[in-house]
Amino acid sequence: MTNSDRTTSTEASAAAAPGKEHGREPGRGPGRGPGKRERLVAAAAQMLHQQGVEATTLADIAKAAGIPLGNVYYYFKTKADIIAAVIEAHAAAIGSMLGGIQAGQADPAARLKALFATLAGENEMVARYGCPHGTLCQELAKHADGAGAPDASPLVRIPIDWAERQFAAMGRADARDLAIQVIAAYQGAALLTSALRDPAVLERESRRMAAWIDSLR
């Protein structure tokens, strides 16, 4: 899916904060600096999304985070480790977005529609760079042979599982299939939206899915 409204840890804040971050207040023990690691992960998430995994260099990430290249290796041993941290941050953001929807809506159909309403706010970004989660999954899935590449599949598995629970709560015996169908529809629309550079594709598909969910009650 995508980073939600409360996406502090992934994309929204990445480009900002170019300061050098010296002179942090003491009292937090010999920790790893005030949010430098977080800034690196946020910058990495944005660069990976906009440029793709292979095209993004550690120098790109360090520069976007306002941190010298060599210092990156104090926080992450390899590039694969940074990617894994980005995946974890995305997974956490997805979980908290879904948790927020869950807390705010009692009706499962309303929850599913709330998900698409949230995603609708990112259509322009998706039209330019694709869904941050879907594209990451697709790129990493090719290299999942043996070693190296982290597993990004939770980024689609978490929303599928959540949607399945909603459909099950609606009394659908085919909840799993419906969940896969709805997440696939979103991912496919996101792909076409970015391939065709047309946010209207995703808008129309999202509206259609909302109507479809209503038709299931």
Next chain:
Amino acid sequence: MTNSDRTTSTEASAAAAPGKEHGREPGRGPGRGPGKRERLVAAAAQMLHQQGVEATTLADIAKAAGIPLGNVYYYFKTKADIIAAVIEAHAAAIGSMLGGIQAGQADPAARLKALFATLAGENEMVARYGCPHGTLCQELAKHADGAGAPDASPLVRIPIDWAERQFAAMGRADARDLAIQVIAAYQGAALLTSALRDPAVLERESRRMAAWIDSLR
């Protein structure tokens, strides 16, 4: 979509033919050797699909085609040129696959179902590496700024346009939306199938779409 049955120019034949290809028979004029360019494009299509654009090196392609690295530059000036040639080969293969369906089936709904029947033969490959066309679109769309990256959007636009004509022939006023919906559903299912490494996802979605097309008549 994918390369069809008659995919000689794209993926199926790539890994074969490691010979050095000296001693070609004369009589074809000062052409560029018997199919060396074609072999390069076929090898490139396979490597781009399996490894992704950025991870694939010209040395990979040359090796897969059984051609020395330096010779690649006799046929293609840059890596971007090879990618463009791969896109053209894919587009040609898609066109000829759809043309074959068009010629073999008169009923538009039957044609649409024939498309999914053809695609069904590649589910295992898609589960491992994703849809060759969709993943290429997604990777190249990120870098479409200004210069460099060729445009892969015909790879989704051609099937959408074709599906639109079929839905229009079925008398549907919303033919364009239905076409986008059906291609998006396939692409999304392909993405989930490769992310989850489960060909059954694509199988189920394809069956569901075939039933859905029948329901439209």
Next chain:
DNA sequence: GTCTATAGCCAGATAGAC
């Protein structure tokens, strides 16, 4: 903990013999 400098490797691209 932070940062500069650089090692070591491998990519895309070129030169030029055959």
Next chain:
DNA sequence: GTCTATCTGGCTATAGAC
């Protein structure tokens, strides 16, 4: 047309001063 050898630059990762 074909192929070997190589240039140049940029990448990941490390060494080691501060």
